[in-house]
Each structure stands twice: as C-alpha cells, then as structure tokens.
Amino acid sequence: MSLGLALLAILIVAFGAGWLGFGRARRLRTVGRLHSLPSYHGAYVALWAAIPALLLLAAWAPMQSRLVDQAVLASPEGRALPTVEMQRDSILSEAREIASGERAQGFNPESSTLAPRIVKEQSRFALMGGAATLLVALVAAVLASRRTSAQFRARTGVERWFMVVLFAASLIAILTTLGILLSLMFESLRFFRLYPATSFIFGLEWSPQTAIRADQAGSSGAFGSIPLLWGTFFIGAIIAMVVAIPLGLMSAIYLTQYAHPRVRTWLKPILEILAGVPTVVYGYFAALTVAPMVRSLGIALGVTSASSESALAAGSVMGIMIIPFISSMADDSIAAVPQAMRDGSLAMGATKSETIRRVLLPAALPGVMGGILLAVSRAIGETMIVVMAAGLAANLTANPFASVTTVTVQIVQLLTGDQEFDSAKTLAAFALGLALFLITLLLNLIALHIVRRYQEQYE
Amino acid sequence: MSSSAPTRWTEPEMHKRVRRRYASERRFRAFGFAAVSISVLFLAFLLVSMGSKGLGGFVQYQAALPIDFAKSSLFLDPATLRGPDAAQTVASADLETAISQAATAAYGPDAAEMFGDAAVNVLTRKIVADPNILTGAPTLWLPVGSKVDVAAKHEADAASEHLVNVLKSRNALRSAFNMEFLTQSDSTDPSAVGVWGALKGTFLTILVTIGLAFPVGVLAAVYLEEFAARNRWTDAIEVSINNLAAVPSIIFGLLGLAVFLNIMDLPRSAPLVGGLTLALMTMPVIVIAGRNAIKTVPPSIRDAALGVGASKMQVVFHHVLPLALPGILTGTIIGMARALGETAPLLMIGMRAFIAAPPTGISAPATVLPVQIFLWSDEVDRGFVEKTSAAIIVLLLFMLVMNGLAIYLRNHFERRW
Numbered sequence: 117m118s119l120g121l122a123l124l125a126i127l128i129v130a131f132g133a134g135w136l137g138f139g140r141a142r143r144l145r146t147v148g149r150l151h152s153l154p155s156y157h158g159a160y161v162a163l164w165a166a167i168p169a170l171l172l173l174a175a176w177a178p179m180q181s182r183l184v185d186q187a188v189l190a191s192p193e194g195r196a197l198p199t200v201e202m203q204r205d206s207i208l209s210e211a212r213e214i215a216s217g218e219r220a221q222g223f224n225p226e227s228s229t230l231a232p233r234i235v236k237e238q239s240r241f242a243l244m245g246g247a248a249t250l251l252v253a254l255v256a257a258v259l260a261s262r263r264t265s266a267q268f269r270a271r272t273g274v275e276r277w278f279m280v281v282l283f284a285a286s287l288i289a290i291l292t293t294l295g296i297l298l299s300l301m302f303e304s305l306r307f308f309r310l311y312p313a314t315s316f317i318f319g320l321e322w323s324p325q326t327a328i329r330a331d332q333a334g335s336s337g338a339f340g341s342i343p344l345l346w347g348t349f350f351i352g353a354i355i356a357m358v359v360a361i362p363l364g365l366m367s368a369i370y371l372t373q374y375a376h377p378r379v380r381t382w383l384k385p386i387l388e389i390l391a392g393v394p395t396v397v398y399g400y401f402a403a404l405t406v407a408p409m410v411r412s413l414g415i416a417l418g419v420t421s422a423s424s425e426s427a428l429a430a431g432s433v434m435g436i437m438i439i440p441f442i443s444s445m446a447d448d449s450i451a452a453v454p455q456a457m458r459d460g461s462l463a464m465g466a467t468k469s470e471t472i473r474r475v476l477l478p479a480a481l482p483g484v485m486g487g488i489l490l491a492v493s494r495a496i497g498e499t500m501i502v503v504m505a506a507g508l509a510a511n512l513t514a515n516p517f518a519s520v521t522t523v524t525v526q527i528v529q530l531l532t533g534d535q536e537f538d539s540a541k542t543l544a545a546f547a548l549g550l551a552l553f554l555i556t557l558l559l560n561l562i563a564l565h566i567v568r569r570y571q572e573q574y575e
Numbered sequence: 576m577s578s579s580a581p582t583r584w585t586e587p588e589m590h591k592r593v594r595r596r597y598a599s600e601r602r603f604r605a606f607g608f609a610a611v612s613i614s615v616l617f618l619a620f621l622l623v624s625m626g627s628k629g630l631g632g633f634v635q636y637q638a639a640l641p642i643d644f645a646k647s648s649l650f651l652d653p654a655t656l657r658g659p660d661a662a663q664t665v666a667s668a669d670l671e672t673a674i675s676q677a678a679t680a681a682y683g684p685d686a687a688e689m690f691g692d693a694a695v696n697v698l699t700r701k702i703v704a705d706p707n708i709l710t711g712a713p714t715l716w717l718p719v720g721s722k723v724d725v726a727a728k729h730e731a732d733a734a735s736e737h738l739v740n741v742l743k744s745r746n747a748l749r750s751a752f753n754m755e756f757l758t759q760s761d762s763t764d765p766s767a768v769g770v771w772g773a774l775k776g777t778f779l780t781i782l783v784t785i786g787l788a789f790p791v792g793v794l795a796a797v798y799l800e801e802f803a804a805r806n807r808w809t810d811a812i813e814v815s816i817n818n819l820a821a822v823p824s825i826i827f828g829l830l831g832l833a834v835f836l837n838i839m840d841l842p843r844s845a846p847l848v849g850g851l852t853l854a855l856m857t858m859p860v861i862v863i864a865g866r867n868a869i870k871t872v873p874p875s876i877r878d879a880a881l882g883v884g885a886s887k888m889q890v891v892f893h894h895v896l897p898l899a900l901p902g903i904l905t906g907t908i909i910g911m912a913r914a915l916g917e918t919a920p921l922l923m924i925g926m927r928a929f930i931a932a933p934p935t936g937i938s939a940p941a942t943v944l945p946v947q948i949f950l951w952s953d954e955v956d957r958g959f960v961e962k963t964s965a966a967i968i969v970l971l972l973f974m975l976v977m978n979g980l981a982i983y984l985r986n987h988f989e990r991r992w
Binding site for chain 1: 596597599600603604606607608609610611613614615617618621624625790791792794795797798799802803811812815816818819821822823824825826827829830832833834839840855858859862886887888912913915916917918919922923927945946948949952960963964967970971974978982
C-alpha cells in the first residue's frame with residue numbers, strides 16, 4: 117500500500133463517514149428539531165475523520181524514507197555494502213531508482229541485489245503508516261459520529277475547524293518568512309565557519325574558484341563581497357535609476373496633469389505592459405540588441421575597453437523595466453495631494469509646470485521617495501537581466517562601459533554548476549542571498565518609514 | 576509701509592518674463608511627452624525586434640529528397656512495421672545515414688550534412704504512418720538542417736549558401752509552417768527544437784502553483800480581513816505578508832533549494848518543486864489582492880446576512896466571498912502571469928537541465944518556457960537565435976492572454992458598490 121493509496125483511503129473513509137452522519141441527522145430531523153442542519157452534522161464527522169489522519173500522514177511521509185533506509189542498511193544485504201559513505205550512498209540511490217522502476221540496472225552490481233529489499237521494506241513501512249492513519253481516521257469518525265444528536269451543535273464544531281484552517285493558512289506567510297530567514301542564516305553560518313565573516317563583508321576580491329591543485333593560477337577562492345555589492349548598487353541603484361526616475365516621474369506627471377483623459381486610458385495600460393514583460397525577455401533583449409549598441413557607442417566615444425557585457429546595457433534595460441513601477445507610485449502620491457492646493461497655486465497665477473514643481477512635487481515627495489526606494493530594492497533583487505547581460509568578472513569600477521557583476525549573478529553562477537552541496541562555493545551563495553535579503557528588507561523598511569513619517573495627512 | 580508702484584504688465588520686461596515662463600511651461604510639457612514617448616517607443620522597439628527575429632522560428636525550409644530505400648543501408652521490412660512497436664523499430668534503424676547517403680547522391684558530397692535531427696524525426700513519422708514507402712523510391716520533403724535553414728533565411732557560410740542556390744535552381748526548396756516547433760521538445764539540433772515540452776512543464780508547474788497558492792491565499796485573506804483580532808500575531812502575519820511581496824524572487828529559489836530539495840528531499844527539476852516555490856512567491860500577491868477585494872464588499876451585505884440569522888462563517892462563505900471573487904480572481908491571474916514569466920527561482924531548484932521529452936507528471940524532470948528561453952539564449956549555434964525569439968513570442972502571447980483575461984474579469988464582473 118503506497119501513501120497515495122492511504123490518502124485516497126482516508127478521503128473515502130471521511131466521505132463515507134460524512135455521508136452516514138448526514139443520513140443519521142436527517143433521520144433525527146423527522147423526530148424533532150435539530151440545532152444544526154444535517155449537512156453540518158455530516159461535515160463535522162467527515163472533518164474529524166479526515167484532518168487528524170491527514171496530519172498523521174503528513175508527519176509520517178517524510179519519516180518513512182528514513183526508516184526504510186535504516187531498515188535496509190540493517191538488513192543482511194545492507195550490511196554487505198562498502199562502509200565508505202559516498203560509495204554506499206551512490207549504491208543506495210541507484211537501488212532506489214531500480215526499486216521505483218526508473219531504470220533497469222545500476223552500475224554497481226550490489227544495487228540490483230539491494231533493490232528487492234528496498235521494495236520489501238518500502239511496502240512494509242507504507243503498510244504500517246497506511247494502516248495507522250486509516251485506524252486514526254476510523255476511530256475519529258466513530259467518536260465524532262457518536263455525538264450526533266438533535267441538541268448537538270455540529271455547526272459550531274465545523275466552524276471551529278474552519279477557523280483552524282483559516283488561521284493555519286495565514287500562518288504559512290510567517291512560516292515562509294521564518295523558512296527564508298532560518299535557511300539563509302543556517303547555511304551562511306556554515307559558510308562563515310569555512311570562511312571568515314569579516315573577509316566576506318569587507319573583502320575587496322571575489323574569485324570563488326577554489327583551487328583543486330595547489331599550484332593552480334587564478335583561483336584563490338576569495339569571497340570578498342564588496343565588488344559584488346558595488347556592482348549591484350552601480351547597476352540597480354545608479355544606472356537603472358538615472359534612466360527610470362526622470363522617465364517614470366515625468367511620465368506620471370504628463371499622464372496625470374497634461375494628457376487628455378482618452379489618451380491617458382490608452383497610454384497607462386501600455387506603460388503597464390512594460391512591467392508585465394517577463395524579465396528573461398528583457399535579459400535576452402539587453403544581451404542581444406542593447407549590449408552591442410552600447411559597446412559601439414562606447415568605442416565611438418573613445419572608450420577602448422568597452423565591454424560587450426557592460427554595466428550600462430544591463431542597467432538601462434533594467435531602468436526601462438522599472439519605469440512603470442516608479443510612475444504608478446508617483447501617480448498615486450500626486451493624486452493624493454488635495455485639489456485645493458493645486459487650485460490655490462493656479463489662482464495665484466502660477467503656470468501648470470510651476471504648480472507641479474513648486475506645490476505638487478514637494479507635497480508628494482515622501483511618497484515619491486518611498487516609491488523610488490522600493491524600486492531600488494526591486495532592481496537590486498532583479499536577476500535575469502543581469503545574468504544574461506552583465507558580466508561575471510567582479511570589477512570595482514565606475515566606468516559604465518566596463519563589465520561588473522552583481523550579487524544575483526553570482527548566486528546563479530555558484531548554484532548552477534555541478535558541485536556538491538557542502539562546498540564553500542554553494543554555501544557562499546546562501547551568504548550572498550542573506551545579504552541581498554537584508555539589504556532589500558532594509559530598503560523596504562526605510563521606504564515604509566519615510567511614507568508613514570513624512571507623508572502629510574491632508575483633511 | 577510704503578507701497579511700491581503697481582506692477583506694470585505692459586512693460587517689455589514683464590512681457591519677456593511671461594514669455595520665459597510660458598516657454599518653460601512648454602519645455603516641461605514637452606519633456607513629459609518625451610518621457611512617455613520614450614517608454615512607449617522602447618516597448619514598440621522590443622516587441623518589433625523580438626517579432627521580426629522570432630517569426631522566422633515559425634518557418635522551416637524543406638528540401639526535396641529522392642530516397643531509394645532499396646539502395647539504402649536500411650534494413651527495415653514493411654511487414655514488421657505494423658503494430659505498436661513500429662515507432663521503436665524505426666527509431667533504432669540508422670535513418671541518419673540513409674538520409675545522408677540519399678542527399679549525397681542527389682546533391683553532391685557537400686550535401687552529406689544537409690539534413691539534421693528534424694529530418695530524421697519527420698522521416699520516422701512518415702515511415703510509421705505508411706511503411707509501404709520503404710519498398711519504393713519516393714521523393715520526400717524533409718526539413719533541412721540548421722545550417723542550410725539559416726543560409727536560406729539570412730547570410731551564412733559559403734558552402735551552405737552554395738547548397739541553397741543549388742536547391743533553389745532545382746526547385747527543390749520550399750518554406751512551410753514549422754509545426755515541429757509547437758509539437759517537439761528541446762534538442763541539441765536547432766532545426767529540431769520545439770517548445771511543447773517546456774509548455775507542458777509550464778502548465779504542470781502553474782497547476783501546482785495555482786492549486787496551492789489560490790486556496791491558501793484566499794483563506795489567509797479571509798482570516799486577516801474578517802476574523803483576525805488586533806493583536807501581535809496578526810501584526811506579525813501582516814508584516815511578513817507585506818515583506819514577502821517585496822522579497823526578490825531569487826531568494827524564494829534559495830528557500831526552495833534549501834527546504835524542498837535538501838531537507839524534504841523532493842525530486843530535482845520537477846514541476847512539483849517549481850510549483851511549490853512559485854506558490855510561496857505568489858501567495859502574498861493573492862492575499863493582498865484578496866484583502867482589497869474583500870474590503871470593497873460593503874458592510875451592509877454582512878449586516879443583512881447577520882440580521883437574518885447567519886453565523887459569521889456563513890456570512891463570509893455564502894455572501895462576502897462570492898461577491899469578492901471576481902476581484903480575487905483578477906489578482907490571482909495577475910499573480911499567476913508573474914509566476915509564469917519567472918525564471919530565477921526555477922534555476923535555483925535545477926529546472927535548467929536538458930530535457931528532450933515532455934514531462935510525464937509533476938515529479939518528472941521538466942523545464943518551463945522562460946527557462947527554456949534562457950537556455951537557448953546561451954547556445955552559440957546561430958539557428959538558436961530565431962528559436963529563442965520565437966519562444967519569446969509564445970511566452971508573450973501567453974502573458975497577453977492572461978492579462979487580457981484579468982482585464983476582462985475586472986471590467987465585466989467586478990462590481991462597484
């Protein structure tokens with residue numbers, strides 16, 4: 117009996133028990149008045165039958181594979197395996213694949229003899245788990261259905277279960293946040309055990325290739341994050357914002373203050389399409405079309421070292437992507453400025469642009485600043501554009517035609533190669549992830565603070 | 576307090592000043608117009624450049640190939656090719672060599688590598704469909720290999736260009752709609768690649784995502800908007816949801832790698848894991864959209880339902896939620912469209928492997944369309960350029976359909992109270 121079958125069995129038991137409960141309650145109704153509708157009685161029984169058993173099943177499923185492994189290793193076939201852990205693990209995983217029918221034969225002869233044992237142990241433990249969960253479902257169903265009576269408040273019971281489910285659903289957000297924090301911190305701590313944290317935070321050199329041989333050149337295994345942070349900042353917070361802030365802000369001003377309403381209803385969704393284009397499309401466009409153009413521009417300007425993976429290409433395309441983000445933020449905060457202020461300024465004889473520059477923008481400034489910070493946080497975390505269009509070399513340079521690399525590029529680089537999970541390289545990716553998480557979190561918090569603290573509350 | 580003379584508006588100095596102010600007004604306005612135009616022009620440039628590069632991916636060139644099966648080195652007997660195993664038998668035969676020999680015989684030694692994997696696939700299907708062609712010497716239209724395809728469409732190396740001219744002069748080259756591109760999966764040969772495998776992977780992944788993120792997101796929104804007491808727990812939940820909505824997507828990939836793959840030991844590259852990761856990412860979006868939609872349902876609806884004796888839970892599930900559903904669905908579709916275009920977190924959990932067959936289930940190795948685009952963009956072969964752009968066209972069409980659906984829902988079902 118597999119666990120999928122157990123799941124099906126639980127659902128059948130729950131449905132059957134619910135149906136019986138429903139029938140019993142309906143018969144009771146012919147005798148007298150019920151507190152709850154029969155369907156609630158049915159649902160009450162079904163929920164009691166299903167939920168505890170499902171929880172047990174969910175707890176059992178991850179335990180089972182571990183138990184199977186233990187039992188297999190303790191068996192005579194398992195004890196015959198080599199004691200070297202790596203060898204043993206590879207044989208085990210091969211045998212597992214044979215057992216599940218993914219492949220017919222392994223490279224190691226032992227795996228074929230091990231496979232039947234795995235199948236046997238798997239079915240044994242699945243039977244145990246399945247039987248236990250089914251028993252729980254049946255017992256709970258019987259106990260719950262015994263409570264069915266005219267006075268029994270089944271609806272309250274059902275609603276209490278619903279409440280539990282609702283609360284559990286909202287807890288998933290907290291669990292996700294905790295999961296992110298814990299997994300990043302845990303792996304980062306392991307990294308800092310291999311590599312000193314101060315060198316990571318303050319180091320000026322990034323070259324993650326660890327030397328396989330001692331005399332290998334150019335692979336020092338240095339994990340200094342400063343060049344990456346600079347590259348990230350340079351592309352996401354400087355170049356992208358130089359493009360996005362004027363264009364986004366002026367687009368918002370033009371669309372809200374000058375454009376004819378009919379033009380606005382057309383142009384606004386078109387601008388929003390820019391935000392909906394997948395980033396991989398931007399990345400491809402940046403690498404294929406923009407980067408060569410930027411490179412020839414650089415050479416025309418006399419920058420001989422102009423790279424085909426320049427910071428400018430990635431940054432400007434990223435800036436274009438951010439435009440709708442900034443423009444909708446600016447739109448909202450300009451719209452929040454009361455009409456009376458605009459009217460007052462116009463009545464004094466100011467032109468429209470003077471009103472916008474001297475009255476509307478200063479009043480909307482906190483909201484606009486908050487929006488810009490959020491945009492920076494988004495640009496910093498953006499991955500595909502820089503992976504495809506920015507370089508891999510960690511340079512500390514302010515030349516926009518040179519190639520720089522970013523935190524996200526390096527995370528992708530470190531984790532998509534073929535290396536074992538515990539090497540310093542893969543763990544370094546988590547440390548970079550933690551740095552990225554903290555930086556974006558900080559930016560978001562500052563943005564929120566600015567908006568809350570400095571935004572004027574009109575009315 | 577002595578008042579100065581009143582401003583003389585008619586003096587030339589004043590005229591000049593007003594003119595200057597008006598000029599600055601016009602400049603400001605023009606700058607605003609330029610900003611909008613630049614954004615729109617960029618979008619147009621992006622779409623046109625992808626479109627012009629990608630449309631070629633939907634076209635394939637086919638060449639006529641007279642192939643005499645009797646003379647070829649194939650040992651296939653039409654009599655054995657009836658039954659379910661026919662495809663396998665044909666696949667095990669060396670069609671590649673047979674095609675290469677026939678091409679050499681027809682067009683000279685340069686043509687030995689004229690056809691690629693796509694031709695083998697097409698020929699296999701033709702033989703399975705009608706084994707009797709093996710007895711004769713038919714002339715078949717087969718898709719040409721990538722080099723000749725590129726040469727027929729653009730410029731290429733001299734040998735391929737020459738071959739194209741030979742084919743054209745003999746009237747043996749035609750272009751056709753590239754059906755293979757929509758029905759095949761990834762391949763090392765750009766002439767034989769298709770997006771079907773990636774599309775199926777995307778479909779399975781999004782199915783998992785929507786199956787998890789929608790119920791959880793809606794229930795969480797209901798809880799926060801209708802039931803949650805104002806206390807520290809609720810604050811923590813709200814803060815973490817708002818924060819999760821702003822966390823970079825790649826961080827979710829790291830979470831998926833650390834938790835789903837390393838701790839829970841789920842299969843790598845599977846739509847299941849991809850869907851789980853994307854579900855965690857889209858859930859906050861759905862919660863926020865759901866809360867806004869629930870907020871717009873007026874309190875009078877709740878009061879009326881409570882007044883006729885419904886319980887709080889019945890009020891929410893019988894009245895509030897159905898009325899808020901169009902708004903929730905709009906937000907969900909927009910969140911799903913974003914998940915559909917997401918690449919980075921899926922790279923982290925290993926959905927970037929080369930997978931030549933469409934996935935068979937949610938735990939089989941798969942890739943998704945954006946990742947497929949990323950993988951093809953890395954290929955050096957020139958034939959991949961237009962395939963990448965063509966895949967981008969397919970992806971953009973999907974985004975367009977989903978966003979269109981969201982706008983339709985918003986305009987036709989969302990109620991303004």
